[in-house]
Amino acid sequence: MTAPLLVARDLRCSFTSGGRHVAALDGVSLTIAPGETLGLVGGSGCGKSTLARVLTRLIAPEGGSVTFMSDDWLALGGNRLRAARRHMQMVFQDPLAAFNPRATVGGVIADALRIHAVVPGAVRSKEVARLIDRVGLPSALLGRSIRDISGGQRQRVAIARAIAVRPRLIILDEAVSALDVSVRGRILDLLVGLQRETGVAYLFISHDLAVVRAVSQRIAVMAAGRIVEEGPAAGVIAAPSSSVLVDLIGAVPRLNGIPPS
Structure with missing residues (x-):
């Protein structure tokens, strides 16, 4: 049996908002297999984006563990962390904030290749x-x-920059939600094709269940900082066990009452 690519256990993270303590992650556990797409759905404020930022080490959790490529991901530091970061990439809803605003399209991709020494400098332009x-x-x-x-x-x-470093996992946080329907479909087709070609795994985070269903082998449902339901995509949607997922299915007419193919 193939070992999981990523294993998160009992992740906890909280913050204070308006004088109120909020448990953004309240004991979240999940696994992602090599080459798999795990869809993560839930309403606004349920903790999806916080989980993405904890997994990518943009913020530190208050407790729990993450094993990535058999390493204690949260314990890595220095050169080991810099070398390992290329294997876990993230694509945001609005990538503009993640880019140098003065950069060119070619420069964005070339910088990723240079920083991680993916190809020799002499062939960098060809790779871009x-x-x-x-x-x-x-x-x-x-x-x-x-x-x-x-x-x-x-x-x-943003996707070209992410795949440039040949990662094992890409986390996509609402990466298509701001796009119009026709562009969204082309991006989803692109992601599926890249996965078939390279074997990259995805954590695909969205509030849109129809989009998640289109690309995911498994689905996890979040509510109030917890995973409340998880399983194969077709089975989870055909027989939801949480009120959160029932509501999400009800909000998508083409899924409501129609078992996925």
Whole structure:
């Protein structure tokens, strides 16, 4: 049996808002297998984005553990952490905030290749051109400012940057929710194709159950900082056991009462 790629156990994280203590993560546990897509759904404020930031070490949890690629992920530091970071990448809802606003499209991708020494400098330009083509963008965009392209194009650049370092896991936090329907479909097709080609795993976070169902092998449901339901995507949607998932299914007409194929 293949070992899990990522195992999170009993993650806890809290903050204070308006003088009130909020448990953003209240003992969250999950696993992701190599090459798998785990969809994570739940309403606003349930802890999905906090979990993403804990897993990527953008914020530190107050308790719990994460094992990634057999390493104690939360204990890594220094050079070991810098080397390991290439294997876990993240794509945000609005990647503009994660980019250097003065950077060009080509520069964003080239920087990732340079920082992680993925390919020799002599072939870096060729690799940038390959990656931009792989995400379906024209090479004419390489010299454009990242601020001067559309939201859908920026999201493709963010995906190109993420896959440039050949990660084992990409965490996508509401990565398609701000896009129009036609662009969203093309991005989802791109992600599925990349997974088939490279074997990358995804943690796909969204409030949109229909989108999650389209790309995920398993689904986990969050509410109030906890995982309240988890299982194979088809089975979970066909027979929900939590009120949270029942409400999410009811909000999507094409899923309501229709077993997934």
